[in-house]
Amino acid sequence: MPGAGTDSTKAWAEGGPVVILVEPQLGENIGSAVRAMGNFGLSRLRLVNPREGWPNPKAVTFASGADRILEGAELFPDLRSAIADLKFVAATTARERGMAKPVLGADAMAAEVALRLAGGEDVGLLFGRERTGLYTEEVSLADAILTLPVNPAFASLNLGMAVAIVGYEWFKLASQGALPFAPPDRSPIADKADLLALFDHIERELDEAAFFRSPEKRPSTTRNIRNIFHRVGLTKQDLATLHGMITALVEGREGRMARRAARFERKGAKSPEAED
Template identity: 45%
Template sequence: MTGRDGGAELEPIEPSPVVILVRPQLAENIGSVARAMGNGGLFHLRIVAPRDGWPQERAWRTGAGAHRILDSAVVFDSVAAAVGDLHRVFATCPRPRHIIKPVLTARGGAAEVVAIGQRGLRCGVLFGPERAGLDNDDIACADSLIRYDLNPGFMSLNLAQAVMVFGYEWWLARQDEQPMRELQTNETVPATKADLDHFMAHLIRECDDSGFLKNEQKRPGMIRNLRHFFNRGEITRQELNTLHGVVSELVRGRKLRPR
């Protein structure tokens, strides 16, 4: 969908993280998110499996001039596809339970996102559907969680408010131009989420063949735990190649052993 008359001129502020809305339910909420993004200097919007399809004219009516953001929005069928070209992914999660991942405040998460962008890496932030939020499989695609430090007795934000809080903190965090830390990768580069998905497919396939995942009831949780393990920090392509080799050699050794 191309531009609408009367839309404000919004220039991207780079490096800008990607805002990823997972299964949003109302077009009006997507428009309000675009408005919040414009206020926070965020520009890149991705939408995963919107309930009512896309585009929806109602989004532009509630976008209050953030037409360029809506015009450039990209739709994906799954979270894995939406984050495939990213190096780091954060997930907003009000009540992280039974999940072993770093948990950051909105301010800490925004500072981390700025530092990631200063290292030339692409990153995104997941926001869940209005009614239920992100599920465990969505969160498994993220490296870290962001939890807003709000009144524990009433932590009820609508979708646009959640994006606005993060956008505000990201805008402020940009004022510090010096990266807080760097990852020395020498001749390799950080792996993207698609690189990691390729390795996970290899690992899970061999785990299935070996019988490690034979318990069908526990299998989804075990796979999520494996993904959580590799998603806790930046892993390089060279390291993934090494792990591919490890899995392949384990399989080769198993096949060569006499029964």
């Protein structure tokens, strides 16, 4: 189910730590977590005893095209078997558990994970049930705790949201913060000769339109107009567009005047200009 932002021509990011969902309750939440994994380059999923069984068609729907992650998901009957082959495990929780373990935020955990993966260790990130999170016994099986700076009065996160935040910090580090696209190259900045030609064009047509009604105020008004354009940092393409706009306005005005004169002549009357 491709959507906005998907591109089948680009390589799919693979690797990263293993995401372990412990007894997830709803297929919709599994799918949302998998979608977040796909967004941020996490491709390995383990499911511990999902409540609604597996496979789950709702998970496919909510994964929104990240089917390959679902297809590669591994199913385990309990947490111990899901982490048995891993060297380092971090448990996500919003509650203090009174355990003497390192407590890291998502950015610091991403750095720790990257270091361990580079050293050949396999790493897992534990995410608990939607309603109750991880049990204290399950947290005790982890090497470290991963938590987030959330509102202490309302710290519970949706499962997919939690995976997205952690995944974002992981992929930001892994990709060195590279954005998916950059702004297009701008036209070269206009030189002063081009800018002065624009000023001449504008002021000439403003004269024709009787814009400068007060000779005493003309110098200050002219300076104000020029300063507006100085502040913008116009490119050569910008100047070409502005010249074209001014010309179109002038030609449109002259065309309207000519059509009005023709209408008066057809009626046998003097044109407004002639009456003036």
